Amino acid sequence: MIDGAPLKLFNSLTRKVEAFHPVHPGEARVYSCGPTVYNYPHIGNMRAYVFADLLGRTLSWKGYKLTHVINITDVGHLTDDADAGEDKLEKAAAAKKQSAWDISRHYTEAYWADVQALNIRQPAEWSIATEFVPQMIAFAEKIAPEHCYRLDSGLYFDVSTVKDYGRLARATTDEGEGRIETVEGKRHAADFAIWRATPPGEKRQMEWDSPWGRGAPGWHLECSVMGEALLGFPFDIHTGGIDHREIHHPNEIAQNQAFQQCGSLDDAACSGARIWMHNNFLVERGGKMAKSTGEFLRLPLLVEKGYHPLAYRLLCLQAHYRSELEFSWEGLGAALTRLKRMVMALEAVKARHAGDHSAHTTPSEGGWTYAALLDAIGGTLRLFAVDFDKAISDDLNSAIALTVLEEVLGHKKLASGEMLTLVSGFDAVLGLGLLDLTRADLRIRPRDAAIDEAEIEAELARRREARAAKDFATSDAIRDELAAKGVEVMDGDPLGWEWKLG
Numbered sequence: 001m002i003d004g005a006p007l008k009l010f011n012s013l014t015r016k017v018e019a020f021h022p023v024h025p026g027e028a029r030v031y032s033c034g035p036t037v038y039n040y041p042h043i044g045n046m047r048a049y050v051f052a053d054l055l056g057r058t059l060s061w062k063g064y065k066l067t068h069v070i071n072i073t074d075v076g077h078l079t080d081d082a083d084a085g086e087d088k089l090e091k092a093a094a095a096k097k098q099s100a101w102d103i104s105r106h107y108t109e110a111y112w113a114d115v116q117a118l119n120i121r122q123p124a125e126w127s128i129a130t131e132f133v134p135q136m137i138a139f140a141e142k143i144a145p146e147h148c149y150r151l152d153s154g155l156y157f158d159v160s161t162v163k164d165y166g167r168l169a170r171a172t173t174d175e176g177e178g179r180i181e182t183v184e185g186k187r188h189a190a191d192f193a194i195w196r197a198t199p200p201g202e203k204r205q206m207e208w209d210s211p212w213g214r215g216a217p218g219w220h221l222e223c224s225v226m227g228e229a230l231l232g233f234p235f236d237i238h239t240g241g242i243d244h245r246e247i248h249h250p251n252e253i254a255q256n257q258a259f260q261q262c263g264s265l266d267d268a269a270c271s272g273a274r275i276w277m278h279n280n281f282l283v284e285r286g287g288k289m290a291k292s293t294g295e296f297l298r299l300p301l302l303v304e305k306g307y308h309p310l311a312y313r314l315l316c317l318q319a320h321y322r323s324e325l326e327f328s329w330e331g332l333g334a335a336l337t338r339l340k341r342m343v344m345a346l347e348a349v350k351a352r353h354a355g356d357h358s359a360h361t362t363p364s365e366g367g368w369t370y371a372a373l374l375d376a377i378g379g380t381l382r383l384f385a386v387d388f389d390k391a392i393s394d395d396l397n398s399a400i401a402l403t404v405l406e407e408v409l410g411h412k413k414l415a416s417g418e419m420l421t422l423v424s425g426f427d428a429v430l431g432l433g434l435l436d437l438t439r440a441d442l443r444i445r446p447r448d449a450a451i452d453e454a455e456i457e458a459e460l461a462r463r464r465e466a467r468a469a470k471d472f473a474t475s476d477a478i479r480d481e482l483a484a485k486g487v488e489v490m491d492g493d494p495l496g497w498e499w500k501l502g
């Protein structure tokens with residue numbers, strides 16, 4: 001049933017590109033580590049979900065029936081990724097004098113708004129950690145006798161009880177010494193709490209009774225349990241940001257080995273998932289990504305400054321997910337311009353289509369697959385579909401896939417209906433919403449813009465006259481005045497947009 005190039009994905013566990021073979025024929029089951037909802041997500045956090053979405057869309061494109069789970073961590077993630085420190089939710093609740101439940105709802109909704117703005121498809125399930133506590137207790141009870149020990153502060157996992165601990169991180173237990181805060185009584189530095197007991201005399205907002213006293217589950221336990229409960233071990237692919245490769249995912253893997261009573265990680269299924277995938281960081285030289293600095297780079301901030309959210313999605317797709325991506329306003333502006341070019345080219349195709357009404361196919365209810373797209377188009381265009389499929393099947397090479405799309409858009413003679421069909425097929429993978437976007441959608445007025453569109457157009461008309469008269473002094477002065485009001489004049493812009501709000 002699966003046509004086209006074989007799907008190959010980079011497995012962090014083996015550090016190799018591997019052919020994808022589903023556990024259940026025709027199906028793909030994917031678990032993605034989701035946000036900890038104690039603050040707004042920054043755009044670097046959102047890169048992980050654009051990547052997971054691209055993966056999910058590619059699996060659908062290849063014809064697999066996708067079940068995607070993304071979790072919401074609303075309890076159990078500590079401030080320093082170690083076993084000391086405070087729960088991030090409890091800390092935020094105390095600082096804001098609100099209930100932890102209200103805090104998690106508020107930030108979950110903010111995250112979902114970003115998800116929607118970035119055209120990230122809804123997963124089959126948003127698994128909320130606090131809704132799985134009984135399953136977490138049952139999971140911990142099963143592994144505790146052979147793999148855990150108790151301290152006053154909770155139930156701890158002994159990492160020496162499983163084979164190949166830390167293989168994913170390529171670190172040994174000893175290397176963990178420096179990076180993990182030591183809790184008194186731990187047998188190894190890398191041992192971690194799977195249940196954290198509430199200290200005597202204290203009361204947490206989020207706490208539950210357990211065989212190890214009143215307390216809360218550990219973050220690592222949560223993901224193991226939700227993955228197992230919703231997808232079953234082993235499932236196909238586990239994703240997350242590359243920071244999870246060091247501690248969170250090795251700990252999940254250790255728990256999964258214990259739960260399955262499984263041996264060496266040479267058998268990938270012992271890890272709980274056949275393939276572990278990690279997206280690289282979005283970096284920003286000015287350090288604006290850090291939430292601790294107060295104002296940080298959030299998607300709504302980009303919109304306030306006049307950038308359509310899908311320009312950020314395109315910025316992500318231009319880079320390979322395993323490459324570090326540097327954020328700059330110039331880079332985002334270039335992505336927005338590129339998106340505008342695509343939309344304008346597509347508007348020309350739509351205009352031609354309004355005249356010739358050539359045959360145009362819309363996808364079936366499940367969306368486009370590669371096979372369905374090939375059936376819907378003719379000979380010449382099929383070659384583009386083949387190239388696109390080859391690129392995206394090669395460890396999700398969206399950068400190359402985008403150039404194939406642009407090649408199609410650059411053709412003036414292809415049948416307009418088939419072009420629309422092809423672009424809608426490609427966009428099922430890229431998720432840029434190309435067939436619905438218009439030039440007007442992309443021209444967002446920044447919140448602090450000191451000038452409106454009619455004034456800009458009038459100034460530009462005056463500037464064109466000055467230039468025609470070779471009065472470059474006036475022309476430059478107008479450009480500088482506009483720049484002071486936040487408008488960048490783009491001389492020689494082949495698109496004829498002439499200006500953008502910078």
Ligand SMILES: [Zn+2]
Nearest residue numbers: 033034223248
């Ligand atoms: Zn996780």
